[in-house]
Structures are given as structure tokens and as C-alpha cells.
Amino acid sequence: MGKSGGQGKLRFxxxxxxxxxxxxxxxxxxxxxxxxxxxxALPYEDIWVIDHLLVSKGVYGVSWLDALATLSAAAAVTxxxxxxxxxxxxxxxxxxxxxxxxxxxxxxxxxxxxFGVAVGWDPDEFAAVGVLLKQRGTRTDEALxxxxxxxxxxxVSFSGRYWQTSELTIYPRVPDPPPVWIAGGTLTHAPDTPDxxxxxxxxxxxxxxxxxxMARSSGxxxxxxxxxxxxxxxxxTARGRDPATLTFGATQFLxxxxxxDREKALAEQMPHFLEIMxxxxxxxxxxxxxxxxxxxxxxxxxxxxxxxxxxxxILTPLVKDPAQLELITRHIVEPLR
Numbered sequence: 001m002g003k004s005g006g007q008g009k010l011r012f013x014x015x016x017x018x019x020x021x022x023x024x025x026x027x028x029x030x031x032x033x034x035x036x037x038x039x040x041a042l043p044y045e046d047i048w049v050i051d052h053l054l055v056s057k058g059v060y061g062v063s064w065l066d067a068l069a070t071l072s073a074a075a076a077v078t079x080x081x082x083x084x085x086x087x088x089x090x091x092x093x094x095x096x097x098x099x100x101x102x103x104x105x106x107x108x109x110x111x112x113x114x115f116g117v118a119v120g121w122d123p124d125e126f127a128a129v130g131v132l133l134k135q136r137g138t139r140t141d142e143a144l145x146x147x148x149x150x151x152x153x154x155x156v157s158f159s160g161r162y163w164q165t166s167e168l169t170i171y172p173r174v175p176d177p178p179p180v181w182i183a184g185g186t187l188t189h190a191p192d193t194p195d196x197x198x199x200x201x202x203x204x205x206x207x208x209x210x211x212x213x214m215a216r217s218s219g220x221x222x223x224x225x226x227x228x229x230x231x232x233x234x235x236x237t238a239r240g241r242d243p244a245t246l247t248f249g250a251t252q253f254l255x256x257x258x259x260x261d262r263e264k265a266l267a268e269q270m271p272h273f274l275e276i277m278x279x280x281x282x283x284x285x286x287x288x289x290x291x292x293x294x295x296x297x298x299x300x301x302x303x304x305x306x307x308x309x310x311x312x313x314i315l316t317p318l319v320k321d322p323a324q325l326e327l328i329t330r331h332i333v334e335p336l337r
Contacts, residue, residue: 010306010336013046014039014325015086015251015316016074018065019276028320029065035320036074039081042329043337046082046114047074048251048314051089053129056122061278068101075109084114086214086251086314087183091120091139092129095163098143099150099170107172116181116214117144119203135162137202144180144206151177179211181249185228199228204235212247212312218305219288225250226308249312250305253277254291254298255319256327265294272318295331302336 016035039047051067052060071083083105090098106113119136120126126133142160149156151174155167184206185199207213213232218225233243255272259265266283273286291298302313315332317324 008311010302010310011312012044012333012337013048013082013084013086013249013312013314014042014044014328015048015050015314016070017317017320018049018067018070020063020065031320032065032070033073033077035322035325037077038322038325040078042325043333044081045312046084046314047071047078048084048086048114048116049074050316051085051087051118052122053089053092053125054122056125057278057280058122059278059281060276061274061281062276068105071113072105072108075105075112079110082112082114083109084181085116087116087118087181089120089125090117090143091131091136092125093143095143095146096150096165096168096170099147102147102178103151103170103172103174106174106178111174111176111178113178114181114212115178116183116212117206118183137200138162141202141206144209148177148180180209181212181214181247182207182210183214183216183251185213185215185225185232199231204232207232207246208236208239208241210246212249214314215248215250215310217252217289217291218250219290219292219301221288222301222304222308225305225310229309247312248309249314250310251314251316252291252302253289253316253318254328254332255317256295256298256324256331258295258327258331260294262293262297265297266292269293276318298332299335302332306336 018032036047049067049070050064052064055063067085067088074083102115119140123133139162142162146158146163150170154169156165157167158165184203215225215228229248236243255269257265257268259268269292270283291301315328317328
């Protein structure tokens, strides 16, 4: 687990552009694996993938490749970087089958999996798998409890509200289960966001038991994330846990341009944001939600997050172009790490 770093050097992960738009080709997927190979040789600690079953139209305009299948493929073409979900929508899945998938990817990758979890929010995804949206929090908590048991113990007998097991053992056995990251908290600046302007008590209790916390994207203003981090630290302290034992992370979408004029930079970035986030998103809410503007603007926004205590930043490119990966690495990661 990480330590609170204040103004210390940032650690970086890269959430790969594993988008699955209409017209995706097999070559596109081969290119994505080449992209993973590149990351393995760059100064990123981990490769991360996003997870959505469907096109979550309230916030996004595209879907993604399956998270764990993508990480399994990435494991085969990398050897150094960690491999994480940022974040897996847990209540859509059965914890027993998921525990086996987690153990398998962790085994295949040589112990490199990081298990990031979210409760989800898209009603269409929940309806598609026959799960009630109102049960997402309680299902997530129960699934996490059962998965932890299945990954650490044998002959697990469990009696929960949603799932029951009797002397169940999952193989492969892994000696070092993956660290758990909990996503959620900050209000997302999207027109159809289900988020509330505070962290729910259930989310705080989930974070209390985790190895890391992933704040949502915050755009140029870190105030919401900074306030959430303060609330998280207070909750941990009140429950007897040292906040320094929790890694404070965040995710950010971005597109780096070397254009020095802010308005011209935004004009270059917005088509890429609209393609991924959807045409229903306005420039105003995109700028409030994600990293936009010149390189200096991006660095200033990230420095503000670091000033709020951020330790680990997961950057998400909007395109698979290796040239964009090089720009992100050279202009953002190298100066701040």
C-alpha cells in the first residue's frame, strides 16, 4: 500500500483506450496489444482498463472491451507493469465465477492484478443482467466479502443475503491476492449523473477496508476531490485506521496537444472528447470533468491534485495513437514523477 505523499512525486498508471465502438476490427485489437507492449517499457506502474457492459449513455458515448479478458491478453504481452480494473462494476457479476477469473488472471500475470471495484450506476446495465439497481451497494459489499474469502481460504461456507456457498474452494490458489481499490465519491459533471455531492456512508465503509481509493475525474478544479479526500481521512481516523495506509488515487481522461494557445488546444481536444463521451455532453461539463487545455493547463490541474494529497494518477488517453502516448509521457508523466 502507498503512503500519503503530500507534494511528493506522483506515481502513474495508464488506463488503456480499450474502446469498442461500432466497426472495431481485429487489427484494432492487435494494435491495442502493441500499445500495451509500449507501456511496459515506459514509466507507468500499471495498465488499467475501464469496465462497462453497455454504452453508458449518461456519461459515455462508446462501450469497452471486456475488462478481465483484455487484462489477460495484456498479461501475455507484458512482463513488468501491474494490470488493474478501474473499475469493475461488481454487482453485475456473480462473486464465485468472478473470484475464479480474478485468481486466474492473477496467476497468468505472475501476481500483477489490481482489483478495482465500483458499484455502477447505469440502469440499463442492471436491467440487462436482472439485478436491481437499488441493491448495488449491498451486493457489492457482500460480493467483496465472499471474494476475499474465496481468494484467501479453502472450504468456504458462506451464508449471505444474495449468495451462499458450502465448503467451496476456488482454484488456482494464489499466495498473494490482488490489492483492492474502491472507486467513487466525487460528483461527476455530466447532465445525467446519478452521483450525489457527497460520499455515501456505505462507500466510506468500503474504502475503509480497501488498499486504495480512486477518486473520479475532476477537471481543472480539485476542490471536490480534495474535500472527498478530507472526508475519507476523517472516516479512517474515526474507525482507527491510519490514512497513510490507504493509497489516494484518481482517474483522468485527457488529450495532450502541443498547441500553446488555450482556445486552439480546446478546439483540437473537443472532437476526441465528444467521440468518447458522447455528443450529448457540453464543452462546459467536459471541461469541468476532465483534463483539458494547454500542457501548462494540464500540469497546473495535476499539481493542484497533488497539492490536495494525490499519490497515484491513472491517465486515460482518448485515442490509441502511439504519438499521443508519447506526448502524455513526455509532457505530463516525466515532469511530475
